[in-house]
Amino acid sequence: MGSLGTMLRHPDDFYPLLKLKIAVRHAGKQIPPEPHWSFCYSMLHKVSRSFALVIQQLDTDLRNAVCIFYLVLRALDTVEDDTSIPADVKVPILKAFHRHIYDRDWHFSCGTKEYKVLMDQIHHVSTAFLELGEGYKEAIEDITKRMGAGMAKFICKEVETVDDYDEYCHYVAGLVGLGLSKLFHASGKEDLAGDDISNSMGLFLQKTNIIRDYLEDINEIPKSRMFWPRQIWSKYVNKLEDLKDEENSDKAVQCLNDMVTNALIHVEDCLKYMSALRDPAIFRFCAIPQVMAIGTLAMCYNNIEVFRGVVKMRRGLTAKVIDRTRTMADVYRAFYDFATMLKSKVDMNDPNAKKTLSRLEIAQKACKDSGVLSTRKSYILKNQSRYNPALIALLFIILAIIFAYLSANRSNN
Template sequence: MHLVKKLIKMAAMADILKHPEDIYPLLKLKMVLRNAEKQIPNQPHWYFCYKMLQKVARGFFITIQQLDTELRNSILIFYLVLRALDTVEDDTSLPSDTRVPIFKAFYQHIYDPEWKFSCGTGDCKVLMDQFYLVKTGLLELKTSHQEVIKDVTKRMGAGMAKFICKEVETIDDLNEYVHYVAGLVVIGLSKLFRASGLEDLTPDPIASSVGLLLQNANIIRDYLEDINEIPKPRMFWPTHIWINYVDKLEDLKYEENSVKALHCLNEMVTNALVHLENCLKGLSSFRDPAIFRFYATPQVMAIGTLALCYNNIEVYRGAPKLRPGLIAQVLHQTRTMSDVYGAFFEFTSVMKAKVGKNDPNASLTLSRLEAIQKICRDSGLMNNRKFYIVRSDQGFCNSALGVIISIALCTIFAYILAIN
């Protein structure tokens, strides 16, 4: 319920008027969340874990609900263990010589009932302070699932320790870092799916590509938040890219560098596009419908985020986000490979429309976008469903009747929210 209220609060009335097609998916999302709330176990440790997930990863809280209980609990604990490890990395107020030993030994700490380390802020600090409840849940999982979580935690911690004192200078550095913090997560998920007997193991390079796509989208979108991090900026954009445009990475946020900043941003997005083909390969191999939806939804949102960020100066003014109604549509409509091909095709079309003739990477960007669109077309599975990430100025809501109907729908929508 809290997620829907927050989504609606974020969505201005003008946004809903422009996109009345968002209303039904938002209402469906409300119902999904009501059912998810009812499924939260009463045991104190499980109740804490599910409520904590709802706070630190609301979208993830929704997508895991469709999985069976055993797998859902394992993925829940998997995520929270790694979220705790990530909280140590995110807390830049901690000196490196404090964090490095924790990174390297974190996989052992998850079994130590006495170990405790307070860091982070807000909900993540609460997670760290009450991490013993996550450990309790971990010990109730199948041994094979615990081993996957332990192994990924060990490898991720080692990668974080490596990059705590190492700059991301090249694209290879970026790919290696993102493999540690995101690619390993997807590799771990694949191993959990296999351990549950529901799916075959996804090859590591393909699984890692999924993580690289998701994390690249986050790194691009979160430029301003990372560069303004106190006491020390977090810099994940490779030096070998931004040095072609400015002298210092933080210079991209200044208005006088807007043209160079857009070209740099577009090169970052173009670099991320190389992971799309492997994502489609990985998705096409799944058999279990629930796992497919769990796996596919974040990838559709990632390419949607890339489409939103491409050639968008707002990346340097704040973190642009997909509108709440569009997220609800993705959650509601991503069910089959047909949906995925349709979404990938549409979002790549959005990017193609924004490629400027004077952009130094225009030809490479178009080549990569057209390659993905060819895969989507050649599949023979593409549907005509639209996510409406952008709308024509001559669309439905610009007619007088459209405005009247939209206002009526919004009024009904507000009433339904109020009585529930």
């Protein structure tokens, strides 16, 4: 549940962490008995524990459709990601993937670890897919076809301009936003959202991941994966991989800040999309990842550690976001908080400082205009370094009980 030192610095993280741990265990027990559905949900937990947890918010029919949608696109992504597959083999598979999902006998061995298992046993996913309602199947097939074609296009095309970057992110993530909107509509629970704001929901998440995963992508073996657009990084270094060199630290941070500023342009659309959702379960499913994204950008901004290792929100803060993101008011408050955190890190000597501040102010204005901030209770920026004696005492009591229980069990065994 996180290190003891971290919990002592943030004692109010403890209860959300405990609830999250219980929720993860509960989600792990909700695996259907049928072999194909059991495989799909077990695989979902292996390839994305966080998504497997968030998806539990949804009703059964929609949850099944979203689970299969995610696994189909994860399989498609595994083919695209495997840099050992020659382009002349990879491209036809990507373009035909929407047809393969109807074929229980088709499989293609690629990827590593759990992704290889997914590809080797993808017949389970196809079997589950064929049991979905027609509206769900049509939406999944349509998005898979469009995404496969887009991925194939970028196998032989570099991300040169910002327009290329937006196009690539549209194919690999914006289409996910469009697909989810179609699935929500097919369930009868939501109106069909506009393509532009659905696309922005995907682009905001994808750009956050691309920024956060710079080091992992650039160190990919046998061939690095490059998604940062040349139009941005070439202003700072000669080669994208130069950003990780220590002598380029100042330029690397400026380039990073430029990338974060680019991602912030989608915030207003994301808030519009979420504010239009009616179903509470669908709302939470959509809102939690978006709050995590703005939080991750706040952590990454002006942070050289993006080029040295992994930068992410601490587990306790993640648990708080999952626990407390329940209404649109919570989203406005969280976006406002993280925008404030990011704003405090802006250095006016940064070449993009004015643009960054402008986009943050637009985001904060959208949150203020909601009218909920006057009664806001910040859980992100408050109590960051305060000790709460009562919570610390309670923490030690609970830890002592757990330790005593484990010791007793060990003795009995």
